[in-house]
Amino acid sequence: MLPRTFFARPTLDVARSLLGMRLVHLDQGVRLAGIIRETEAYIGEEDNACHARAGRTPRTAVMYGPPGHAYVYLNYGLHWLLNFVTEADGFPAAVLIRAIEPTEGLDWISARQGGRAPKDWANGPGKVSQSLGINGALQGADLCSPGVRLFIEAGTPFPENRVTTTPRVGLNKVSEPWKSIHWRFVVKGERDKELGIRN
Numbered sequence: 001m002l003p004r005t006f007f008a009r010p011t012l013d014v015a016r017s018l019l020g021m022r023l024v025h026l027d028q029g030v031r032l033a034g035i036i037r038e039t040e041a042y043i044g045e046e047d048n049a050c051h052a053r054a055g056r057t058p059r060t061a062v063m064y065g066p067p068g069h070a071y072v073y074l075n076y077g078l079h080w081l082l083n084f085v086t087e088a089d090g091f092p093a094a095v096l097i098r099a100i101e102p103t104e105g106l107d108w109i110s111a112r113q114g115g116r117a118p119k120d121w122a123n124g125p126g127k128v129s130q131s132l133g134i135n136g137a138l139q140g141a142d143l144c145s146p147g148v149r150l151f152i153e154a155g156t157p158f159p160e161n162r163v164t165t166t167p168r169v170g171l172n173k174v175s176e177p178w179k180s181i182h183w184r185f186v187v188k189g190e191r192d193k194e195l196g197i198r199n
Contacts, residue, residue: 001143001144001148001151001152001153002021002143002144002151002152002153002154003068003144004066004067004068004144006068006152007067007068007084007085007086007143007144008067008068008086008087008088009086009087010086010087011041011042011043011086011087011093011094011095012041012043012183014041014084014086014095015039015040015041015095015183015185016039016163016185017157018036018039018084018095018097018152018185019036019037019038019039019157019158019163019185019186019187020035020036020155020156020157020158020187021035021036021152021153021154021155021157022034022035022036022103022152022153022154022155023035023036023097023100023128023132023152024104024150024151024152024153025132025133025134025149025150026149026150027105027108027132027133027149028133030105030108031104031105032102032104032105032108032109032131032132032133033102033103033104033105033132033153034100034101034102034103034104034122034128034131034132035100035101035103035155036097036099036100036152036155037099037100037101037186037187038097038098038099038100038184038185038186038187039095039096039097039098039184039185039186040095040096040098040168040169040183040184040185041093041095041096041183041184041185042083042093042094042095042096042183043087043093043183044091044092044093045092047178048174048175048178048179049168049171049174049178049179050092050093050094051063051073051092052064052092052093056092059073060092062085062139062140063083063085063092063093063094064089064090064091064092065085065089065140066085066089067084067085067086067087067088067089068084068085068142068143068144069084069085069140069141069142069143070082070083070084070085070138070139070140070141070143070150071083071084071085071094071139071140072129072134072135072136072138072139072141073136073139074136075125075126078126079125079126079127079129079130080126080129080130080134080135080136081096081125081126081129082096082097082125082128082129082134082138083095083096083097084097084143084152096125097125097128098124098125098128098169098184098186099122099123099124099125099128099186100122100128100131100132101122102118102121102122102131105132106118108133109121109122109131109132112130112131112133113127113130113131134150138150158187162187162188162189163185163186163187163188164185164186164188165182165183165184165185165186166182166184166186167179167180167181167182167183167184168181168183168184169184
């Protein structure tokens with residue numbers, strides 16, 4: 001389990017460092033896990049793509065809290081999306097987990113993906129949560145306390161030549177510079193093509 005100090009850093013550093021780490025959810029006693037391969041950073045009230053742009057609300061309150069907590073929200077009423085709160089207590093910032101490579105609990109994940117090919121099990125943020133059984137019940141969960149069901153384990157970091165940055169995905173209504181800023185981190189390479197991750 002990664003310590004709180006891992007998350008209590010600049011959000012861009014956390015978003016990059018999460019690549020290669022292992023996301024784990026203990027769901028009904030079953031360990032479901034995967035290697036993180038794509039993240040996005042959302043930083044502060046000035047970031048027009050960040051939920052905190054509207055200030056502190058009941059929905060975003062966890063983003064203003066201590067780092068190392070889960071910010072889980074329902075996107076367009078359809079998909080739960082998983083974020084990790086970063087930086088200092090009181091400053092709203094988080095990292096969205098956009099894609100993983102499933103490594104544990106594959107039978108459970110396959111059943112939840114309804115016949116999709118393995119490369120499509122977790123190559124989008126909604127599918128990450130669906131595959132690992134993550135939902136609104138985990139909103140505000142502390143990733144760094146003993147006995148938690150959702151946490152990050154140390155993995156093998158990807159070298160710089162395997163990582164690229166791009167603009168964040170799906171921000172058609174977001175103003176510049178926030179629409180085009182390179183705050184998406186993604187592992188590149190043949191394995192990622194197999195997993196359906198867009199470089």
